[in-house]
Amino acid sequence: MLDEELFLYVPANHRYAGRTSIALKELSEDGFIGIRKGLGIRVAIDGFCREAGFTPQIKFEGEDIPTIAALVSSGLGVTIIPAFQGIRYHQQRNCFATM
Numbered sequence: 001m002l003d004e005e006l007f008l009y010v011p012a013n014h015r016y017a018g019r020t021s022i023a024l025k026e027l028s029e030d031g032f033i034g035i036r037k038g039l040g041i042r043v044a045i046d047g048f049c050r051e052a053g054f055t056p057q058i059k060f061e062g063e064d065i066p067t068i069a070a071l072v073s074s075g076l077g078v079t080i081i082p083a084f085q086g087i088r089y090h091q092q093r094n095c096f097a098t099m
Contacts, residue, residue, distance in 0.1 A: 004082040006045070009068075011075045028054035031077040033068050036061045045080050 008027070010016050016026070027049075034056065035042040049056050059077045062068050072079050 004041070006041075006080050007083055008078060008080050009072045010078045011072055013075070014078065016078075024048060024052040025054060027056070027078060028052075030057065031059040032056040033060045033062070033071045033077040033079040034058045035068070035079075035081065036063050039063070041082065048080075 008016070008022065016022055035045065037058075046056065060071060062071075065081050068079050068081055071077065
């Protein structure tokens with residue numbers, strides 16, 4: 001179904017920044033910046049969250065991965081998205097990835 005590697009992106013000051021892994025259920029209280037509902041990746045992520053025992057609290061939805069990562073860098077929430085070419089830029093600034 002999904003053959004892309006997914007990562008958790010969090011703001012630099014987030015309690016999980018710098019961790020190399022977390023249990024998905026640890027995100028149950030966090031606000032999410034999500035991929036637009038109905039897209040394949042969103043369906044998969046919602047399923048993973050459901051299996052972990054929660055429904056993500058979506059604060060914003062979008063389709064553009066770099067924009068979603070930039071919103072996370074700004075501190076507006078966390079997200080689970082595939083790696084993208086600009087990840088090094090975001091890691092150096094305000095965004096860290098793990099999964």
